[in-house]
Amino acid sequence: ETGVTQTPRHLVMGMTNKKSLKCEQHLGHNAMYWYKQSAKKPLELMFVYSLEERVENNSVPSRFSPECPNSSHLFLHLHTLQPEDSALYLCASSQDRVDDEQYFGPGTRLTVT
Amino acid sequence: GENVEQHPSTLSVQEGDSAVIKCTYSDSASNYFPWYKQELGKGPQLIIDIRSNVGEKKDQRIAVTLNKTAKHFSLHITETQPEDSAVYFCAASPDRGSTLGRLYFGRGTQLTVWP
Numbered sequence: 001e002t003g004v005t006q007t008p009r010h011l012v013m014g015m016t017n018k019k020s021l022k023c024e025q026h027l028g029h030n031a032m033y034w035y036k037q038s039a040k041k042p043l044e045l046m047f048v049y050s051l052e053e054r055v056e057n058n059s060v061p062s063r064f065s066p067e068c069p070n071s072s073h074l075f076l077h078l079h080t081l082q083p084e085d086s087a088l089y090l091c092a093s094s095q096d097r098v099d100d101e102q103y104f105g106p107g108t109r110l111t112v113t
Numbered sequence: 114g115e116n117v118e119q120h121p122s123t124l125s126v127q128e129g130d131s132a133v134i135k136c137t138y139s140d141s142a143s144n145y146f147p148w149y150k151q152e153l154g155k156g157p158q159l160i161i162d163i164r165s166n167v168g169e170k171k172d173q174r175i176a177v178t179l180n181k182t183a184k185h186f187s188l189h190i191t192e193t194q195p196e197d198s199a200v201y202f203c204a205a206s207p208d209r210g211s212t213l214g215r216l217y218f219g220r221g222t223q224l225t226v227w228p
Contacts, residue, residue: 002158040220042219042221043202048215090156090157092156104149104157
């Protein structure tokens with residue numbers, strides 16, 4: 001257990017569905033991240049939040065919508081996804097800076113049909 | 114932006130042998146280099162990191178070396194054990210003077226240690 005939990009662990013959704021991924025960290029960290037992990041590709045940073053404020057949006061399509069209601073919770077809202085969005089979505093947190101150790105959750109395996 | 118290349122993509126070794134994974138980076142402003150281990154069904158876990166003011170760092174069977182001139186860094190695992198089998202990722206972070214930079218990851222190395 002890293003102190004970062006993600007739900008659900010697996011999700012299958014159709015292209016017209018709307019779903020949300022949830023991340024919670026119990027570490028008292030101030031920064032939270034969403035990453036996309038696809039086979040044979042490097043981890044791709046999607047969003048960064050610092051003290052509940054989005055500080056980076058890495059050219060992610062608008063069908064992905066993040067939300068950070070407080071420093072312990074992070075959501076990724078999904079709508080009208082494409083099959084190429086199927087991947088492992090990882091949440092991470094760090095104390096403050098990116099070069100603080102990042103603690104990753106186990107990820108949500110998303111399949112878009 | 115930063116570009117991190119990692120080699121090899123797969124590595125098989127016999128238990129007790131050493132394993133070496135190498136990464137190169139392109140941005141000379143990068144100054145933080147972590148290594149992550151990802152086991153099946155889990156998220157990546159930091160195993161060791163090095164900063165640009167240090168050339169080598171060791172933690173038990175794991176060591177990392179950094180050559181800033183050549184822009185490459187390597188992970189060395191000695192006396193490998195079957196539980197070392199996992200995917201290993203290197204990463205680099207340029208310091209842009211902001212509070213939050215970002216990590217650029219390599220594509221990963223699948224290490225298999227045979228008993």
